[in-house]
Amino acid sequence: MKKSIFLGTLAVAGLAAGLASAQTLADVQARGTLKCGSNEGLAGFAAPDANGNMQGFDVSLCRAIAVAALGDAQAVEFVPLTSQTRFTALAAGEVDVLVRNSTWTLSRDTDLKLDFKGVNYYDGQAFMVNTALGVSSARELDGATVCIQTGTTTELNLADFFRVNNMTYEPVPVATNAEGQQQYLAGACDVYTTDMSGLAATRATFESPADHVILPEIVSKEPLGPAVRHGDNEWGDVVYWVLHALIGAEEYGVTSANVRELAAAPTENPEINRLLGTEGELGAMLGLPNDWAVNVIAAVGNYGEIFEAHIGENTPVGLARGLNAQWTDGGLMYAPPFR
Amino acid sequence: MSKQSSVAFVRRDMIPPAPPPPGQAGVLRWMRENLFSSVTNTVLTILSIYFIWSVLASIMPWTLNGIWVAGSLTECREIRDARGIETAACWAVINERWLQLLFGFYPTDDVLLSGLFYAEPLAAAGGVEAVFGAGSNATDRIEFVGMMKGDLSNFTIFWFGYWRPLLAVALLVVAVAPILYSSLPRSLLFFSMLYPFIGVFLFWGGSIWGPMTVAMGLAAAFFIGRFVATRFGLLGGGIGAVIAFILIFLNPLPFIDHGGLFPLFPHAKDVLHSIIPFGLPAIPSDQFGGFMLAIIIGTSGIVLSLPIGILLALGRQSTMPFIRWVCVTFIEVIRGVPLIVWLFVASTLLKYFLPPGSSFDALLRVIILVTLFASAYIAEVVRGGLAALPTGQYEAADSLGLDYWKSMQLIVLPQALKISIPGIVNTFIGLFKDTTLVVFVGLRDPLGLTNAIRATGEWNGIYWELYIFVALLFFTFCFFMSRYSMYLERKLQTDRR
CATH class of the missing domain: 1.10.3720.10 (MetI-like)
Structure with missing residues (x-):
């Protein structure tokens, strides 16, 4: 970067921030890669394999967006972000989209000037105890010592839950999930609490997972979803509809195995035809090729396939679908009509 | 005769030196003087030995029984249970991931690796141009590289895939040595001055003319300053060098001459690169x-x-x-x-x-x-x-x-x-x-x-x-x-x- 540009634009940086961000899709296509803000490492959601390729549930959504925008699932640059740097990185344009298990809250949506584009995982805070304690409900935890990560919303949720239920607890503050696991296993606390997905992943790593039980109460709402900057609605639409194409594809039974076949010729289901671009011009309305959804699903699979591959019951994380099942199966995953 | 009788006996040879009495030499003496010189010291020594022993007894079996080959932590635990050991380190994670701990996600030189060690599958996949060329499919490429790395040993990947950072670090040692040890020839200091540019080129890649023109620009500013100094004194020389530096690397008139002649540095770089295009793949x-x-x-x-x-x-x-x-x-x-x-x-x-x-x-x-x-x-x-x-x-x-x-x-x-x-x-x-x-x-x-x-x-x-x-x-x-x-x-x- 030239020094002169740096000096010249210092003064107008705030003004330019609003102007330059309004064409993210074009920027991504000109650059040839999608910059996706991701977790440095979270079991099941984002982790590097032995060759350094990122894998995971959140990572797959990044790849899906890359396929839609660029036609290439590998054209993603994963920018590792911590919980402190993630929102500034997005606001400053260092990443195009943030898919980093970030909870959708009102203040983040408004005050931080982000746009959350749907929910790809409904999480919630839960409790894990040793079965030896003989506890079967979180309401029996009066007087327990609780390992809790400091400075997170889980800390506040915990205080709320115990106050509402008129119980007392003794917090054992820990800095990271890794430390929490060690403290809990060493018996420094009776209860370990964090998000349900994290607890499940943690429990799966124990020597004897059967000795530990995750209590049924979910004490907070943590809808996790992809976020983009305010003020670029076209790009936000792309992110939103890529996510919901994945969800819709599962509902209509379109999988990575049969998508090419279904897209070869119009089927009897007009919703599938419009989704796959064999009918109508929905792709053009998004500024994408008409077969964008075909490529996305062929590359990464539908929502159910992604779930099962990275965090489903056959993986080490071993999460049940629960709230993340299709609305037809009693869950909350619901794609608006493709029309 | 009489003289001899006055002296009863004269020894004609030296007594061979006797070894010191036991307990007065070697290890025993050292131990007695340093470890057991008093009751307090003896007690402290025994306590320390007990402490060190108990620490080692809990750590060493874990370290030495460590499992080096396994695909996951669960496998490690299975192997450990099968061998009937109580504790064992799972060094397999280091064995699998040490390259990542050393280099992070710094890309390997896949073209070189596949050319040297994976030539047949590369040819089967269509040759270098088809796999790594401009129009190649990234998904296929990553699949190919994944297969190749699965077949190659980590040491092969270390020496040949990461030759750029390795060479950079090796040259860093060469560049630092004459600064650290004055017994080495002083002419090596010239290489030390050049090293920052070589190091940047090896780590970051790109056109070789990037770091080269920066080096030449700095040298030019320095010599211009020196030349001016011979005419107008030290202060004039300093000002001359600064002006030359600004003209070469910065744009002195940002709002008037934007994107024009100044700074000179990118122009020189482009010209040189068009004459001799040489470089390594750029790595951000x-x-x-x-x-x-x-x-x-x-x-x-x-x-x-x-x-x-x-x-x-x-x-x-x-x-x-x-x-x-x-x-x-x-x-x-x-x-x-x-x-x-x-x-x-x-x-x-x-x-x-x-x-x-x-x-x-x-x-x-x-x-x-x-x-x-x-x-x-x-x-x-x-x-x-x-x-x-x-x-x-x-x-x-x-x-x-x-x-x-x-x-x-x-x-x-x-x-x-x-x-x-x-x-x-x-x-x-x-x-x-x-x-x-x-x-x-x-x-x-x-x-x-x-x-x-x-x-x-x-x-x-x-x-x-x-x-x-x-x-x-x-x-x-x-x-x-x-x-x-x-x-x-x-x-x-x-x-x-």
Whole structure:
């Protein structure tokens, strides 16, 4: 970067921030890669394999967006972000989209000037105890010592839950999930609490997972979803509809195995035809090729396939679908009509 | 006859030296003198031995029984149970991921690897152009590279896939050696001056003319300054050099001559590149990681902070109020704020002042901040050395008629720096270890990578093995620095203490 540009634009940086961000899709296509803000490492959601390729549930959504925008699932640059740097990185344009298990809250949506584009995982805070304690409900935890990560919303949720239920607890503050696991296993606390997905992943790593039980109460709402900057609605639409194409594809039974076949010729289901671009011009309305959804699903699979591959019951994380099942199966995953 | 009788016996040969009585020599004596010299010492010795034994007894089986070949933590546990051992380290994670801990996600030279060791599958896949060429499919390429790396051993990948960072580090040793050891030929110092440009080229790649033109530009500014100095004196030479530098590297008229002739540097680079196009694939610094990152940040911080720190220390003692105030303010502000805060400033706050979309390299930001931070500390350490010198040394330099720079260079600094060696090395070791703090601003340092490795399904729940490996890496480097400083102190010891 030239020094002169740096000096010249210092003064107008705030003004330019609003102007330059309004064409993210074009920027991504000109650059040839999608910059996706991701977790440095979270079991099941984002982790590097032995060759350094990122894998995971959140990572797959990044790849899906890359396929839609660029036609290439590998054209993603994963920018590792911590919980402190993630929102500034997005606001400053260092990443195009943030898919980093970030909870959708009102203040983040408004005050931080982000746009959350749907929910790809409904999480919630839960409790894990040793079965030896003989506890079967979180309401029996009066007087327990609780390992809790400091400075997170889980800390506040915990205080709320115990106050509402008129119980007392003794917090054992820990800095990271890794430390929490060690403290809990060493018996420094009776209860370990964090998000349900994290607890499940943690429990799966124990020597004897059967000795530990995750209590049924979910004490907070943590809808996790992809976020983009305010003020670029076209790009936000792309992110939103890529996510919901994945969800819709599962509902209509379109999988990575049969998508090419279904897209070869119009089927009897007009919703599938419009989704796959064999009918109508929905792709053009998004500024994408008409077969964008075909490529996305062929590359990464539908929502159910992604779930099962990275965090489903056959993986080490071993999460049940629960709230993340299709609305037809009693869950909350619901794609608006493709029309 | 009579004489002989007066002396009853004269020994004609020496008694052979007898060995000392048992318990008065060797190990036994040493032990008696050092370990069992009194009742208290004996009790303490026995207690210490018991303590060391109990610590080792719990650690050693775990370490030595370690399992080196396994695909996941669960497999490790199965192997351990099958062998009937109670505890065993799962070193398999190091065995599988040590390359990642050393280099992060720095890309390997896949073209070279496949050409040397995987030629047949490469030919089957359609040759270099089809797999790695411009029009190739990224998904296919990554699948091919994944298969290739699965078949090659980690050591093959280490030596041939990472030859660029390895060569850069090897040349770094060559470049640093003549600075550290004065017995080496002085002509090697020329290579030390060139090394920063070679290192940047090897690590970051791109056209070779990028670092080359920067080097030539700096040299040009220097020689122009020297030429002007012969006509208009030292001050004129300095101004000439600065003007030449600005014309070459900066745009002196940002709003009038935008995108025109100035700065000269990119034009020269483009011209040279069009004549001899040579370069390595460019690697952006967000792909740097692992222990390599600690080495890059650490060495650049160390090399840059020493001269800046010395200047700051001299500035703080200056009799010119403006210079003194600037230096004092800089030192106190930088030193008074924790490094982690400066890193957050570098990674988040700075972005609000930069135009959106323009990415001022994250690694560069961190290197600059770490350098400034370390130089503030070095300045104070050197100031301690300056203060320890008797005033007579300053006065002696003045009485010889030396000017300020000469007296500093010949008389004051050599002595002051010698006194400051332990403090300087202490700061350097601290700086090197502090490089792990960059994990908080999202750079993939070794500790951040342990987190990432633990996030995979296979290795979730593994702690000690990864931390021990990282600790050993850092210990090796810090121990070398500490030993070197002791060597240097001995070598420079001129007084008779």
